[in-house]
Amino acid sequence: MVELLLKDFIVLDLATALQVILLGFIGGVLSGFIGSGGAFFMTPGMMNLGVPGVIAVGSNITHKFGKAMVGSKKHGELGNVDRKLGLCLIAVSFVGIRIAVWINTYLFGMKDAHGSGKGAAADLYISMVFVIILSVVGASMLRDVLSTSTSEGGGPSRKLAEGLARLRLKPEVYFPVADVRVSVWILVAVGLATGYLAGTIGVGGFIGVPAMIYLIGVPTAVATGTELFLAMFMGAFGALNYVLEGYVDIRLTMLLYLGSLVGIYIGAYGTKVVKEVVIRLVTSLIILLCVISRAIAVPMYLRQLGWLGIDAKWDGPLNAASKAMLLVAGVSGVLVILFNVARAFRRQIELHRRLATLAVDEDA
């Protein structure tokens, strides 16, 4: 049982703090490398450390807010942010976030089967949403990578976007930066889904970016920039909602920053030295391993709710297995990235050494 400091906030000893920093670092490296927020790793990681799911989500969404604020400024300078589209999506996504916070808060308040604690229902719900959504994302990405060599072109088809565009669902809005005209109904659906997922598991970008590209037809760079702009507001709104409920542990947010802001630079550097197909392969495998990790913990929550008749002594091994799997996913992914970064460094040094030798020879 995790010791509590105040209400639902856990006691942070040095070992736990270092583990949160490590989670932040791994999440940051993956985030810089993949281009997503890294929440898919950090949220379950904190849950494995005994942080209640709702606090893990609340602290992570607050962490995401600060990071997105810095990132969207950079994209804004490069003209990759469609503010009009962003603002439209923000308005709707707030409703999605509000729904998510309400469900999480409600479930968190439910007593478990033994009346000895709370949070199992919320943990189960968050884990199930996590498993379902990320299974679909990870599997599609993996299928995409594996079929690249045989298909007629890379990436998923845009038939869906074209089909939706042909429906001409009125009213439509034109977005000048992205240069697309899109039905308000599609915007509402995308905004709600993005907000709901950001509020539930903190990974709105996994849905928001592909939705903007494939459902709305936004260019990739603009989709990424607009998503960061969106993430900034969604993060702020999510943080606002969770703090009002008392579910933001600022210590966790700050520890995550210690690792993530270092990791994000290393991950982003990795994208310069690793082939795109490898990036996509590594990403999909990490996501799927994270899904397995979370799925392993599900029986534990089911037992706590009295929906599965297994012995309570299994909680420990299940939690340990889930934690180990997550660690394997994160550490192996980070090692692949760091290995490539180190190799690129070595090659660069060799190249400069060779050039220096050549220069000496020429001078001679």
Next chain:
Amino acid sequence: MGLVCISRGSYSRGKELAESLAAKLGWDCLGREELVELATDAGIAVGRLEMAVVKRRRFDEALALEKEHYQAFAAKELCERALRGNLVYHGRAGAMLLRGVSHILRIRVVEDLESRLQRVSERLGLSRDKAREYIGQLEDDLHRWIRTFYNIDWDGYSNFDLVVNLEGMSTDAVATALCSYAQLPAFQETPVVTAALHDDLLAARARIALARDQATYKARFSVTALNREVSVAYEPADAGVAGDIERVVRTVEGVDAVRCTMASTNILWLEERFEPGGTSFEDIVHVAQRWGAGVELLKLCGGEEDGSGEHREAAVRRMDADLGASPTERARLGGIEDDVGGGPATQQPMQGDDLREVWGELARLGVAGAAREIEADPRELSRALDRSIPYSLVVVGDVFRSKGSAAKVRLKRELGAQLSEALRVPVVGVQELREQYINRGGELVRAVFFGVVVVLIYGVVFTHQKEILALLLPETIIEKVAAVVALLAFVPVVAFLYGKVTKTLLRLVGIE
């Protein structure tokens, strides 16, 4: 050598016009369909590219490679045929493949929708509405193709020398008019243009050779050539094939030297006169080596801003010396060259010693990108720039030298804004480069200061955990508002301060 490139829309009689013009001029005629057939026979999957564009698929690495191969093949065909004789090419936007070559007549053909609808209805037996939809889809696909391949807006007519509307006119009459246009001095062969075409041909052949070799076919390259020297830039992810590049490129006939650069991005450096070993040179090399970037040199000369006859005569004299042109050839050059400066942005192969010297020095240091000399008003630069090149930074050196200091500042500012808008990257002057990207003293002091603040913030939070957390458990409305405001103000500040510290520290170890 004469080259006319006609960019045609669907069912707009562009092909008919091109064939008529070629017949009247007595030139060869090459259509896109024939070019695609040749490329397909050569093993390039043009069909996959077409499908990817039509179905709006994302271009992954395999498709990006296929695109590079096709572009190299198309450039090779155009250059070879143009150098063999005279050529009229008709297709989508083939002229954009030879952006670095001046004296090509680039024509865009359009026609009114009504005539096109009628033509589609007659040929395909479609109803009027279906025909309209069909043409709309074709046009969309064409726009996407041109945007994907050349990163330009097809409707941006400044990319063409002439836009011809065929509405109510016969192709025969228009072709007759175009014959006269094609005879203008601005579109005639000059030794400089021939040299540029030879360079483009060499670069295209080198790229094709790299695509055909077992060791290098999977890697992405950017290949340029200059006076028989071939420069190959490869990405860090393809560093494994670096050792094979020279071996493969050496097999191409006509290559004197091969320069290889590992670059994940490019820095564009504009000057009217380059100074090897100068402070600017050192600063740019410093940044390029830190970023793993290639430095592309762009020398500006001629144009309105530097319209002194002295400069242009010097350029022609230098050109004669470099190309060994006889007095007769020089006489032939004179009138034609006079037309260059006042015309649209045109590029020429490097002739200046300063450019050659700086380029050689950059190559020696492993950061050389392409090098070009442009005769144009700097304000027309955006037309001559290749938008598909991933630039990270543009450095504007000492340009507008002939202007007074106030005008120079204004013109440089305008040029910076224009380039920033066109390329969407930071544009800085040499001084700003030093201040923003090199002079680390101030940055380091700031980072140390921020670091101290961060340590204090973390110290306070972690030594007063209970009190801080209690603030985040608001009960009353006022407490709730205070908690929200405090959190939303505090978190970005921590992220910003600590972000600055990590950025500076990682820069120090070479990660940025």
